[in-house]
Amino acid sequence: MKKFTSVSDVKNLQEIIKKALHIKADPLTETEKGKGKTIGLVFLNSSLRTRLSSQIAAQNLGLNVLTLNAAQEAWNLEFADGAVMNGDTVEHIKDAIEVLNQYCDIIAVRCFAGMKSKEDDVNESILSQFEKHAKVPVVSLESATRHPLQSLADCITITENWKKVHKPKVVLTWAPHIKPIAHAVGNSFAEWMQEMDVELVITNPEGYDLDKNFTKDVKVIHDQEEALKDADFIYVKNWSSFDDYAAMPEVKGDWMLTNEKLAHTNDAKVMHCLPVRRNVELSDEVMDGDHSIIYQQAKNRIFSAQAVFSEILNELNAG
Amino acid sequence: MKKFTSVSDVKNLQEIIKKALHIKADPLTETEKGKGKTIGLVFLNSSLRTRLSSQIAAQNLGLNVLTLNAAQEAWNLEFADGAVMNGDTVEHIKDAIEVLNQYCDIIAVRCFAGMKSKEDDVNESILSQFEKHAKVPVVSLESATRHPLQSLADCITITENWKKVHKPKVVLTWAPHIKPIAHAVGNSFAEWMQEMDVELVITNPEGYDLDKNFTKDVKVIHDQEEALKDADFIYVKNWSSFDDYAAMPEVKGDWMLTNEKLAHTNDAKVMHCLPVRRNVELSDEVMDGDHSIIYQQAKNRIFSAQAVFSEILNELNAG
Amino acid sequence: MKKFTSVSDVKNLQEIIKKALHIKADPLTETEKGKGKTIGLVFLNSSLRTRLSSQIAAQNLGLNVLTLNAAQEAWNLEFADGAVMNGDTVEHIKDAIEVLNQYCDIIAVRCFAGMKSKEDDVNESILSQFEKHAKVPVVSLESATRHPLQSLADCITITENWKKVHKPKVVLTWAPHIKPIAHAVGNSFAEWMQEMDVELVITNPEGYDLDKNFTKDVKVIHDQEEALKDADFIYVKNWSSFDDYAAMPEVKGDWMLTNEKLAHTNDAKVMHCLPVRRNVELSDEVMDGDHSIIYQQAKNRIFSAQAVFSEILNELNAG
Numbered sequence: 001m002k003k004f005t006s007v008s009d010v011k012n013l014q015e016i017i018k019k020a021l022h023i024k025a026d027p028l029t030e031t032e033k034g035k036g037k038t039i040g041l042v043f044l045n046s047s048l049r050t051r052l053s054s055q056i057a058a059q060n061l062g063l064n065v066l067t068l069n070a071a072q073e074a075w076n077l078e079f080a081d082g083a084v085m086n087g088d089t090v091e092h093i094k095d096a097i098e099v100l101n102q103y104c105d106i107i108a109v110r111c112f113a114g115m116k117s118k119e120d121d122v123n124e125s126i127l128s129q130f131e132k133h134a135k136v137p138v139v140s141l142e143s144a145t146r147h148p149l150q151s152l153a154d155c156i157t158i159t160e161n162w163k164k165v166h167k168p169k170v171v172l173t174w175a176p177h178i179k180p181i182a183h184a185v186g187n188s189f190a191e192w193m194q195e196m197d198v199e200l201v202i203t204n205p206e207g208y209d210l211d212k213n214f215t216k217d218v219k220v221i222h223d224q225e226e227a228l229k230d231a232d233f234i235y236v237k238n239w240s241s242f243d244d245y246a247a248m249p250e251v252k253g254d255w256m257l258t259n260e261k262l263a264h265t266n267d268a269k270v271m272h273c274l275p276v277r278r279n280v281e282l283s284d285e286v287m288d289g290d291h292s293i294i295y296q297q298a299k300n301r302i303f304s305a306q307a308v309f310s311e312i313l314n315e316l317n318a319g
Numbered sequence: 320m321k322k323f324t325s326v327s328d329v330k331n332l333q334e335i336i337k338k339a340l341h342i343k344a345d346p347l348t349e350t351e352k353g354k355g356k357t358i359g360l361v362f363l364n365s366s367l368r369t370r371l372s373s374q375i376a377a378q379n380l381g382l383n384v385l386t387l388n389a390a391q392e393a394w395n396l397e398f399a400d401g402a403v404m405n406g407d408t409v410e411h412i413k414d415a416i417e418v419l420n421q422y423c424d425i426i427a428v429r430c431f432a433g434m435k436s437k438e439d440d441v442n443e444s445i446l447s448q449f450e451k452h453a454k455v456p457v458v459s460l461e462s463a464t465r466h467p468l469q470s471l472a473d474c475i476t477i478t479e480n481w482k483k484v485h486k487p488k489v490v491l492t493w494a495p496h497i498k499p500i501a502h503a504v505g506n507s508f509a510e511w512m513q514e515m516d517v518e519l520v521i522t523n524p525e526g527y528d529l530d531k532n533f534t535k536d537v538k539v540i541h542d543q544e545e546a547l548k549d550a551d552f553i554y555v556k557n558w559s560s561f562d563d564y565a566a567m568p569e570v571k572g573d574w575m576l577t578n579e580k581l582a583h584t585n586d587a588k589v590m591h592c593l594p595v596r597r598n599v600e601l602s603d604e605v606m607d608g609d610h611s612i613i614y615q616q617a618k619n620r621i622f623s624a625q626a627v628f629s630e631i632l633n634e635l636n637a638g
Numbered sequence: 639m640k641k642f643t644s645v646s647d648v649k650n651l652q653e654i655i656k657k658a659l660h661i662k663a664d665p666l667t668e669t670e671k672g673k674g675k676t677i678g679l680v681f682l683n684s685s686l687r688t689r690l691s692s693q694i695a696a697q698n699l700g701l702n703v704l705t706l707n708a709a710q711e712a713w714n715l716e717f718a719d720g721a722v723m724n725g726d727t728v729e730h731i732k733d734a735i736e737v738l739n740q741y742c743d744i745i746a747v748r749c750f751a752g753m754k755s756k757e758d759d760v761n762e763s764i765l766s767q768f769e770k771h772a773k774v775p776v777v778s779l780e781s782a783t784r785h786p787l788q789s790l791a792d793c794i795t796i797t798e799n800w801k802k803v804h805k806p807k808v809v810l811t812w813a814p815h816i817k818p819i820a821h822a823v824g825n826s827f828a829e830w831m832q833e834m835d836v837e838l839v840i841t842n843p844e845g846y847d848l849d850k851n852f853t854k855d856v857k858v859i860h861d862q863e864e865a866l867k868d869a870d871f872i873y874v875k876n877w878s879s880f881d882d883y884a885a886m887p888e889v890k891g892d893w894m895l896t897n898e899k900l901a902h903t904n905d906a907k908v909m910h911c912l913p914v915r916r917n918v919e920l921s922d923e924v925m926d927g928d929h930s931i932i933y934q935q936a937k938n939r940i941f942s943a944q945a946v947f948s949e950i951l952n953e954l955n956a957g
Contacts, residue, residue: 028355036666038694048393048415052385052422056357059383064697066690069392073707074686075913084917086816091913095925095932096686099912102937103690178405274418275394275410279403287414294414299421347674367712367734371704371741375676378702388711497724593737594713594729598722606733613733618740 001311005127005140006148006191013155013195020156020300020307027060027306033313034063040104041067041141044077044126045112049274049301050141050149054108057305061313066104070096079125093126097133106312107134110141113182118245121145121182122211137312145214147184150273151192153304157297158196158233161269167199168232169266173224174204175281176255177238180246185273186239187214194218203227204239207249211242224255231265236272236282257282262291269293320630324446324459325467325510332474332514339475339619339626346379346625352632353382359423360386360460363396363445364431368593368620369460369468373427376624380632385423389415398444412445416452425456425631432463432501437564440464440501441530456631464533466503469592470511472623476616477515477552480588486518487551488585492543493523494600495574496557499565504592505558506533513537522546523558526568530561543574550584555591555601576601581610588612639949643765643778644786644829651793651833658794658938658945665698665944671951672701678742679705679779682715682764683750687912687939688779688787692746695943699951704742708734717763731764735771744950745772748779751820756883759783759820760849775950783849785822788911789830791942795935796834796871799907805837806870807904811862812842813919814893815876818884823911824877825852832856841865842877845887849880862893869903874910874920895920900929907931 003009010016023029039058043051051067058065068074077096078089085092100107111126124131127143140148162168172189191214193200202210202220209220221227228234236257241247256279262268270282270291278284286292322328329335342348358377362370370386377384387393396415397408404411419426430445443450446462459467481487491508510533512519521529521539528539540546547553555576560566575598581587589601589610597603605611641647648654661667677696681689689705696703706712715734716727723730738745749764762769765781778786800806810827829852831838840848840858847858859865866872874895879885894917900906908920908929916922924930 038697040690043392046393048387048389048410049418051392052359052387052418055385056383056422059357064694066693068686068690070686072391072710073681073689074684078916082917082922085915086918090915091686092916095912095914095916098933099687099690099936102933103694103940274414276414277404277409278397278411278414279401280405284401295417295421298418302422362711365712367706367708367729368737370711371678371706371737374704375702375741378676391710593733595733596723596728597716597730597733598720599724603720614736614740617737621741 001308001315003138004148004308004312005131005138005143006146007151007195016152016307016311017156017159020152020303021160023306024303030310031060031062033310033317034058034061037105037313037316038064038066038103039106039108039309040100041065042100042107042109043067043069044071045110047110047141049298050110053301054141054305056302057309060306061309063309079129093129094133097130101135104136105316106137106139106309108139108141111143113144113184115180115182115246137315139308139312142184144182145184146188146191147273148188149301149304149308150185151188152308153297153300154189154235154271155192155196156300156304157271157293158198160296161293162232167197169230170198170200170233170235171227171231172200172202172235172237173227173257174208174255175236175238175257176251177277177280180240180248181238183210183239183242185237186210189235189237190215190218201227205251205255207241207244208239209242210239225264228261228265231268234265234268234270236270238281256280257286259283259285259289262286271297274298320627320634322457323467323627323631324450324457324462325465326470326514335471335626335630336475336478339471339622340479342625343622349629350379350381352629352636353377353380356424356632356635357383357385357422358425358427358628359419360384361419361426361428362386362388363390364429366429366460368617369429372620373460373624375621376628379625380628382628398448412448413452416449420454423455424635425458425628426453427458427460429460430462432503434499434501434565456634458627458631461503463501464503465507465510466592467507468620468623468627469504470507471627472616472619473508473554473590474511474515475619475623476590476612477517480612481551486516488549489517489519489552489554490546490550491519491521491554491556492546492576493527493574494555494557494576495570496596496599499559499567500557502529502558502561504556505529508554508556509534509537520546524570524574526560526563527558528561529558544583547580547584550587553584553587553589555589557600575599576605578602578604578608581605590616593617639946639953641769641776642786642946642950643769643776643781644784645789645833654790654945654949655794655797658790658941659798661944662941668948669698669700671948671955672696672699675743675951675954676702676704676741677744677746677947678738679703680738680745680747681705681707682709683748685748685779687936688748691939692779692943694940695947698944699947701947717767731767732771735768739773742774743954744775744777744947746777746779749781751782751822753818753820753884775953777946777950780822782820783822784826784829785911786826787939787942787946788823789826790946791935791938792827792873792909793830793834794938794942795909795931796836799931800870805835807868808836808838808871808873809865809869810838810840810873810875811865811895812846812893813874813876813895814889815915815918818878818886819876821848821877821880823875824848827873827875828853828856839865843889843893845879845882846877847880848877863899863902866899866903869906872903872906872908874908876919894918895924897921897923897927900924909935912936
């Protein structure tokens with residue numbers, strides 16, 4: 001694997017899921033693989049699960065880990081090409097990346113959507129600079145439009161939780177929130193589920209349809225109750241409007257996931273990438289109940305990252 | 320040892336002090352003990368000594384260390400059970416802990432008293448959530464009411480500095496400060512000293528008596544001069560009022576520890592947990608003088624932590 | 639090597655450059671040298687290159703690394719001797735250093751000039767406290783008046799890029815900026831180049847001459863065009879006025895380095911310590927062009943640090 005920023009970087013999804021499950025069974029079989037190599041974990045935004053799981057995964061592979069909280073620990077970054085840097089920005093992202101090239105064998109970066117310019121976000125204004133200027137493999141720790149390490153962990157989790165022969169019905173449901181939230185997790189989940197052997201349905205209020213470039217022909221239902229019927233897995237996530245970018249059009253009805261709503265499903269497992277706003281996105285009873293496989297999902301972030309780093313190290317060690 | 324949040328988690332205090340002194344003599348005898356295991360050091364508050372000494376201790380035991388400055392690096396935490404999270408908080412502490420369960424073999428946490436609600440602080444509103452939700456051993460890096468790793472280091476330091484046969488007189492003296500300070504170090508020192516073979520006396524201004532649940536039958540003297548007489552060890556620490564919670568009732572006289580006051584002691588050694596406000600809590604001459612064993616105390620924080628982590632690893636490795 | 643805060647700590651500059659180049663060729667030949675020893679990297683200011691390159695260098699030597707962002711992670715520091723600490727400062731730098739003595743085998747510290755008091759900065763008000771109170775070797779990660787790890791990396795980079803027999807002409811040129819910037823890099827570069835077999839020229843606008851204590855008899859030319867003529871290396875750096883301390887006297891003409899200016903040089907290589915303000919200090923075309931060896935310089939920060947740490951470990955391991 002040469003880089004990992006979307007599902008298209010995965011040659012064989014079932015293979016990497018299998019690999020991740022092997023790693024989960026025995027995480028310390030490749031402790032020498034990353035010896036003498038360095039991964040830089042660059043955070044332009046907050047992180048708990050991604051931060052810790054990436055560190056564990058890298059350490060399990062014997063990699064040196066450099067964690068950089070760019071905004072707080074280094075310099076205020078300029079992102080505009082050709083900028084005359086006579087303002088608040090101290091270092092151009094290009095130069096920061098070129099320096100990371102000198103120090104790291106793998107560069108992993110978290111760069112959320114700014115939620116101000118649709119064009120900037122859709123074009124991945126930050127990640128694209130990493131993809132352009134990095135001379136070593138780039139791993140996305142969530143970018144403006146995708147969160148692939150999360151999605152891989154989601155695939156692992158669904159695989160672990162589905163032993164029946166028929167395709168599971170997987171419902172990605174919009175959930176309420178109080179602020180305009182990015183589309184990365186929703187987009188990414190939609191994209192990866194289309195590569196899985198599942199029946200994917202998306203449900204969200206009118207005005208909240210995700211970018212068609214990610215959802216393609218997936219059925220979108222604006223009636224949550226109808227969508228949840230017979231669901232085997234429910235993925236809960238908020239996002240703001242894509243069409244009217246980052247707006248929060250008025251929503252009719254109550255979209256918070258509750259036990260009452262779960263009653264109409266096929267004993268569905270509930271998933272969420274975390275952090276979750278309890279009693280806004282989903283109720284305490286769901287979060288703390290038997291249907292939730294949310295913490296298992298969080299744990300699988302380790303094996304998702306470790307599988308990816310391991311694949312990249314294969315490439316580096318062969319190169 | 321299954322957890323470490325107060326002296327009651329220590330089966331045999333003299334044994335663990337002895338163990339810590341062995342570690343001090345040779346810190347690298349158990350470098351394989353923590354192999355493949357991970358300790359999470361979660362800081363909800365500032366830290367210098369605790370941060371560094373815990374890292375060193377963990378590394379000496381071969382543990383992977385994940386340090387998380389929760390507020391700056393992760394998400395704004397919600398602490399209230401049942402909260403409808405439609406405000407500033409992004410992740411519930413319960414969920415953060417459940418995720419740490421997935422990633423860590425030991426969770427160590429610093430969660431100071433908020434100094435706003437006596438009830439919250441007395442009930443350890445944050446640490447109690449860790450104790451309730453953690454599925455792995457919890458270590459306190461100072462909580463609302465106790466600082467046990469400090470107290471163990473204090474016991475180690477007193478042991479190192481007392482070779483006579485009679486019981487040393489140990490005086491915990493209140494010191495001036497400019498802000499309302501928590502009771503954790505005072506409480507904890509009182510609690511641990513009652514398990515040591517010492518004569519403990521506490522001295523503080525009227526209105527500043529510590530919580531009786533910690534001081535029990537220890538003699539409290541409101542006249543500092545009288546209390547310090549014949550002291551062998553003086554432990555300097557400020558705290559605010561406990562009765563009138565977090566208030567700073569007016570204090571008569573000068574409570575700063577000076578060389579002049581030391582003259583009336585039995586050549587007493589001076590202790591402080593640091594950080595210390597020089598020329599407010601104690602004078603430069605005391606801090607920089609021969610009586611101070613304060614930096615030795617700081618060094619012993621390594622061996623206190625290492626002894627505790629090692630005991631916990633014994634339990635984990637046996638389990 | 640007993641400490642590393644200026645060029646005067648280097649016994650033989652050519653030897654250490656040679657050593658660094660050997661390390662660059664094979665960075666992992668001394669992975670056991672620092673085993674069981676700890677380096678504390680203390681940052682009182684922002685850092686990208688220094689932070690990452692020092693960590694890599696230390697890890698390559700098997701050292702444990704403790705990174706402390708002092709302001710954000712620990713306590714607000716007091717620097718004044720004898721201060722009555724009844725204000726905002728919580729811990730005296732002296733005490734922080736004494737504690738670091740207990741925890742670290744090497745203390746590395748970044749402490750920029752405050753740019754408020756010329757006297758404080760010239761006297762290295764912070765670094766001098768480390769030099770006075772540290773009982774273990776001190777390494778400067780840039781102080782008020784010097785940036786020696788950068789300068790050593792600069793010497794390595796010039797050595798790598800000069801194969802001719804005649805002395806290269808090295809021009810340190812002032813560059814525009816929008817804020818009063820410290821003199822450390824300029825001073826340090828001047829100081830180290832005087833120990834190298836080069837012809838050093840400094841060019842800056844009138845009113846911007848560096849401290850004579852660093853530049854000594856080096857020729858200073860106030861006409862950039864004249865200075866750049868036949869240059870083999872150009873080192874671009876801004877600094878504020880030294881005489882009228884931290885002022886920014888009006889500057890005539892355009893001092894930004896451009897390709898047009900490069901045309902009058904001897905095909906000069908361009909250097910900069912980074913971060914750089916593009917299109918203010920130098921143009922995009924220079925930064926992204928073939929003359930720049932700026933990223934190579936950044937990479938050499940690893941080997942500069944590793945050579946220094948290795949020399950210090952020699953001393954510690956012998957001691």
